[in-house]
Amino acid sequence: MGYVLPVPAAESSPRSARAGTKGAGPRPVPGQDPRVQWVLTLAVIAVGVLTIRPLDVSGRGLAVALLLVINSAALLARGLPVHKVPQPLAIAWLALGVLAAAALIGVSRSGTGYLFAFYLAGHTGYRLGTRPALVIAGLCSLLCGGVLFFHLGPGHHMLPAVVGFVAGAPVLIGIVNRSQDRAVRSALAAAESAERAARAEARSAVLAERGRIARDVHDVLAHSLAGINMQLELADALLDTGDLEKVREVNDKAHGLVKESLKQAQWTVHELREDALPLRESLSAMLESSGHRDALTVTGTVRDVPVHVTRNLLRIAQEALTNAARYAPGGEVRVELEFAAASTTLRVSNGPAARTAKAGAGSGMGLIGMRERVALLDGTVTAGPVTEGQDQGGWRVEAVIPG
Incomplete structure (x- = not known):
């Protein structure tokens, strides 16, 4: 028998925001069609009208007609x-319907x-619940069986x-x-709950990524x-003094x-590209674009590191490199990338300046960033002057990331 249990609006699964539908009815259980229920109900009533006798407007026929109407109404009400x-x-x-059904068997x-x-x-x-359903079903069997058994x-x-x-x-x-229907609906509710959680997690990830991009853009461009x-x-103010040397x-x-900002913007765009290279290749591209070809040394067994680790090491x-160019112009730059069993280490060292450094605005990231x-x-990061070795008098930054 094709029964469909409608779900209250408050319990029905919420539809996706992109569906944009309001006031829609409860979702039917997969594999069931409410139309089947109505077809079967109307078929039982139609067959009853065509076969149940006597059926007229007087005597026993009138009683049969009234009972047929009551039974039909009770059966149609199952669509509520x-x-x-x-x-x-x-x-x-339902108890009244069962009583009317037994009476119809006896009268017709x-x-x-x-x-x-x-x-x-x-x-x-x-x-109904199991207990009241079994009680009414037992009453139905007793009444219908008694009518036939006792020839009533x-x-x-x-x-x-x-x-x-x-x-x-x-x-x-x-x-x-x-x-079965309750089990299916529970499974649907669990699946939709998981889907909502996945959408919320995806949205959270998107918002976090937007925040990260905003920080990177700020670090790269805002302060520059x-x-x-x-x-x-300052140049505009100096023009009034006529000191052209200071203006120049x-x-x-x-x-x-401007040149430094463009260079940093190129690095950031490279980092944000979906097809960005792995850590070693990305560092090589960064060094080449900054004029430090062949400055990278890699030790250990090269392996892929998570995207977020690559992103932060590149930054x-x-x-x-920006600090080295600003505070030690012309100095030699060396970058070491070490892959150990339990960590990944990045070292950026620069020698002393080869020419006089000019004061300028920082990028805004600095050691705190x-x-x-x-x-x-x-992980850990250390930064400080180099006191010995070929880079003595320069500066070194070392970042160690576990894993």
Whole structure:
């Protein structure tokens, strides 16, 4: 029997925001079509009208007609949503329907009145709890079986008593269908809950990525642009003094900041590209674009590291190279990438300046920014002057990332 249990609006699964539908009805259980229920119901009623006799407007025929109407109404009511019919009212309605079905079997002389009892018993198992459903189904079997067994109507000879006694058996089918539907709905609810959680996690990841990009853009451009603006304002003020030498000096600083900003922007765009190279190749590209070809030394067994580790190590290398160019212009730069069993280490060293350094605006990241990035990776970073070796008098930054 094709029963469909409607779900209350408050319990139905929420639809995706992109669906944009409001006020839609409850979602049916997969594999079931509510139209089948109505077709079967109308078929039972139609067959009853065509076969149940006597059927007229007087005497026994009038009683049969009234009982047929009551049975039809009781059967049609099974299409009512479960959440709109209180359980006490459903129990009363189904018990009355079963009583009317047994009476129809007793009053009619022939026909298919027993089908009403079968279908009502099945729906009782589907709509009610197990205990009240079994009680009403037992009452149905006793009434229908008693009518036939004790020959209480003119049509007792048309049906064996066993048909009446098994009239309540479909309650088991209804109970099984109800259990299956609830299991399917629970699985659907769990799947939709997991989907909502996945969408929330994806949205959180997108927001975190936007925040990261915003920080990177700020680190790369904001302070450099502020420095450029400051130099241009200074040049504008110097024009009024007529000191062209100082104007040229300030203008040169502004040009240098522009070139540095463009270089950092190229590195950042390279980092954000979906097809960005692995850590070693990315460092090589960064060094080549900054004019330090063949400055990278790799030790240990090269392996792929997580994207977030690559991203932060590249930003640390970028800041270290920027500081080397600013504070030690012309000095030799060396970058070491060491792959150990339990860690990945990046060292950026520069020798002493080969020419006079010019003061300029920083990139805004600095040692504090490096420490914040490495802390997110549970690593350590050290930075300080080199006191011995070929880079004596220079500066070294070392970041160690576990894993």
